[in-house]
Amino acid sequence: MTDVRAAVCRRHGPPEVVAVETIPPLPLGHGQVRIHVGAAAVNFPDVLLVADEYQVRVPAPFVPGSELAGVVAEVGDGVDGLAVGDRVIRTGLFGAFAQEAVAAAASVTRIPAGVDEKLAAAFGVAHRTAFHALRSVARVEPGEALVVLGAGGGVGLAAVQLGVLLGASVTAVASSTAKLDVAASYGATTLVDHRAGDLRQALRAALPGGADAVLDPVGGDLSEPALRSLRRGGRFVTIGYASGVIPRIPLNLVLVKGVQIRGLQLQDLARDGHAEFLRTEAELFDLLATGRVVPHIGATFPLDEAAAALRHVADGHAIGKVVLDVTR
Known part of the structure; x- marks a missing residue:
């Protein structure tokens, strides 16, 4: 088998430590498939893994990248239901920024017919996180008022x-x-620039009756004023800390307002609420297949510019999803 090109992190640090090089193909184990990668998406946790600042540590060297789309090129022993030529997406902790990836068959999902590989790569992490947070954790209902922090980012725009x-x-x-x-173009009816003034006052003016739910992938200084915007009995879902700061929430707010604060990690939800998780997954993939949900790709980079793509995300310039076109 021929060597493959991949973006490799050989030491932890800023995005610029990642360099594209040629590496040997990975061996194919029991229950695994080999995927020829067409596109991979860049997420903020990729930046944190490279910097060794994520909640899960990945020792260097490793190939970053948590989601990809491509074509099954080889099927290992013990794999049922997948065949060479199947178009699939895969989500995991790392390994996506390469021409080829090896993954457990259980971690891949077929791409619906007619869906472009770049859109499929941009779909997995952000839309799954947002949809499960809204459906299974916040349990948002028609007519409710939802506040989405970080509404220009991958998860935030998906939540909008x-x-x-x-x-x-x-x-x-x-x-x-x-x-x-961009958030308005996807249906947001109230827009708040948190850098333009006091977020607490802006949300109070926008939602005098209070919000029913808040989705927070940002953390930092935005979390408390967003929590204060909730009506009594509202729901606050924390799903990440793109600001780099884990907020300290005064618990008296929870007591006085009677609100609920919950967290979401997809792997935990899949394990603890498996039946509901599968139903929600099926509903979400139907939305993708029928075109009712289309990921917003704000920037595309070739594989050779993986470090620049990571920097684009790290500096907060991304709108929607950033994608690596591995075929370029």
């Missing part, structure tokens, strides 16, 4: 799209007019 589809009135909070304009 999906919140609108679920019938919620969505207030998008982001750091620039450009990001808010």
